[in-house]
Amino acid sequence: MAFTRSDYTLNANFTQTSLKDAIKTAFNAMPNHVLVQDTTSSTDLLLIYLVTLNASKVCGKSYLKIRVTNTFSVRQQLLATWDIATKTGTLASTESSAITFINTSPIQLISLVKNPEYHFLALSQNSTFLLAGCLYPENRPSWWNEDAHYYIFHNDGSTTNIFKNWYTVIQSPFNISPGIYTTDWGDLRLSNVNPETNKRAAISGMSFYSSSQGDAGRTSNELISVAALGQTRFEQIVVTPGVEEYLLIIPNSGAMTLRSI
Template sequence: MAIATRTDSSLSATVTQTTLVNALKTAFTNAGYSSPISDYTSGTDRILVYQWDVDNTKVQGINYLRVRISNTLIIYQQLYTTWNTGTNTGTNSSSEVTYTTLAATNTIGFVSLNGSTEYKLVLITQGTTFIPLGLLVPANKPDWWDLNNWSYGFIFLTSTMQTLRTSNANPYSNTDFDYLTNTTRIANVNGQTNRRDIFSGLVLLSQSNQGSAGRTSDDVGQYCGNGSARYDTAPVFGTSQQYLVVVNAASGIIIRTA
């Protein structure tokens, strides 16, 4: 699949709801999203809705990502399979994901990663706070996963990016997923090579314990990330390939950038 295109941006203090919304719109554009199909106010919240066509010839072939920004600088995400721009309502919504509150007094950094048809991510940092926004659409969807019945696209639940969620239109009894290789054994520098081992490709497993939701390309993977820094470069020795360290922890998430 496509190697990520990275674009960095930032928002200086003092942060307000309006400046945060504008910075998010820029970051989402940098990640490869078109302009939001809905951009509106609900109570004290600002809401942006982005559309990602996986296969718009299929009944459930479009993901709608709803991003809600509160007046207290909390960001929320959820997925829908349809969206009415007239009424600002959708169907088959996932449960909303809530992220850490951002501070008005500190600069916010944005790293936008455009992975073409597999991922479009907006990664937010402010001090030790890390918020992963956007969608992952694994390159290798199971053949039996019928887009006329179920949508295909995932958002991240936490800063570790180890748990994902899809819409309510999915083949399992649970909307949440994690990875086959989530383990603390993928943690430290290899004592024999003095290098950090890389595991390319992530297999998504349903938390209903019923099977898989497919596999990413080798451009997404996990990494022995203990002791590394976020946004370090993880080289693949003997090649010119490089990965960006997105989560610098055991089973840390990496994305290929070269």
């Protein structure tokens, strides 16, 4: 099943509040996301969403925290619980790297949802890019107990290792660097056109790995990694017109690409 797409625009000369509200509008429209708090913390604006992707399991839900600073940086984090009164949570994931926007230019926001596997919000402004939201890989290991361990991921947001590093709530089956995982996205070995075929290599389905204790499952084949260095952000990759097409999220080595048809 391809994703559902919704497009939004935040006009130039936005404020910290209007940036937060644009993100809020997009997330409010996503399935399985319930806004539990829209609040402040010092000079930051916070959005807290309860994300439920497997209601039958104790750990089938997480709280997604979106933090917008007064310098227009956006960061995200997952938590096991959230206390509205104290504005704090438990078992917090590693917070993503800060991505900072400039309020004199507009921001393009694109919601990309394939429920329940991913609920992404892409924020794009010139060379600045953030992929907010959660990934719930379709092929969880058979031994992974969702009544004991969380399986909802967010990406690091780093501009140097885009989509390679992913984080979960730190209640993990792995005891070395719990809650920190890597994938094949961002792999420098997938950069350029194959000189023999004159085509760009693509790998279907991304595996997730713990730091040193084995694999942590795999996405569906509708999430792929493409040798896309030098291509264009949000470029449509057509395999068979109207039958099999993909959306390139950001042009880099081992680029995340999502099936759109």
